[in-house]
Amino acid sequence: MAEQTITFTIDGVEVKGKAGQTIMQAADEAGVYIPRLCAFKDLTPHGSCRVCVVLVNGRPQASCTQPATEGMVVESETEEIQKHRRNIIDMLFVEGNHFCMFCEKSGNCELQAQAYRLGICAPKYPYQFPVRDLDASHPDIFIDHNRCILCGRCVQASRDLDGKTVFEFVNRGTEKKIAVNAEAKLADTDIDISDKACDVCPVGAIIKKHIGFATPVGRRLYDTEPIGSDIEKKN
Ligand code: FES
Numbered sequence: 001m002a003e004q005t006i007t008f009t010i011d012g013v014e015v016k017g018k019a020g021q022t023i024m025q026a027a028d029e030a031g032v033y034i035p036r037l038c039a040f041k042d043l044t045p046h047g048s049c050r051v052c053v054v055l056v057n058g059r060p061q062a063s064c065t066q067p068a069t070e071g072m073v074v075e076s077e078t079e080e081i082q083k084h085r086r087n088i089i090d091m092l093f094v095e096g097n098h099f100c101m102f103c104e105k106s107g108n109c110e111l112q113a114q115a116y117r118l119g120i121c122a123p124k125y126p127y128q129f130p131v132r133d134l135d136a137s138h139p140d141i142f143i144d145h146n147r148c149i150l151c152g153r154c155v156q157a158s159r160d161l162d163g164k165t166v167f168e169f170v171n172r173g174t175e176k177k178i179a180v181n182a183e184a185k186l187a188d189t190d191i192d193i194s195d196k197a198c199d200v201c202p203v204g205a206i207i208k209k210h211i212g213f214a215t216p217v218g219r220r221l222y223d224t225e226p227i228g229s230d231i232e233k234k235n
Pocket of ligand 1: 036039045047048049050052062063064065
């Protein structure tokens with residue numbers, strides 16, 4: 001049976017999608033980039049970061065989970081929505097410890113890249129400087145909780161792509177953090193450097209050892225083009 005095509009608009013641009021697609025999936029295929037942090041191509045979207053929120057017929061919805069439907073009017077780049085995104089990014093920066101100039105992920109970091117795309121030069125909220133730990137026990141991988149934004153990609157990837165459950169969330173509210181399925185440390189888990197869970201972190205929280213600064217700063221993914229450029233080039 002032929003796939004049903006649906007037509008809707010994003011910021012006045014006509015987008016054609018397939019029935020069953022989310023707004024974000026249809027937008028991606030049409031070359032319209034909607035900013036995101038927790039959504040990742042091989043993982044089931046779960047709508048946790050809220051960076052991808054758009055107005056759907058005037059109501060805020062997460063575009064990574066909201067199905068696209070015929071005739072819907074989506075607004076993504078309004079001043080109100082961009083302000084909402086800037087606020088989220090701002091808060092993520094101050095509630096962790098993100099020292100980009102010392103981070104191996106700088107230039108490849110999606111949080112940093114979203115900040116640049118949204119025109120953020122410095123956070124407007126006070127820094128929290130939380131005390132967080134670092135687990136460097138594993139010979140090939142380390143976790144720096146200072147940089148974790150709790151997107152949940154590693155939890156999903158380990159469970160759904162690697163068939164393991166190396167990572168999980170523990171605690172609630174400001175105490176929420178990523179933990180590992182061992183008594184104490186990453187070295188006691190069955191994680192392997194080839195696991196997909198090691199490749200999905202949008203920031204520098206999960207880093208592979210031994211390959212630091214293989215690509216010089218200034219020549220990394222988002223040093224040369226804004227995040228989302230790969231999608232927008234489809235236009
Ligand atoms: Fe949709 Fe995070 S990308 S909520």
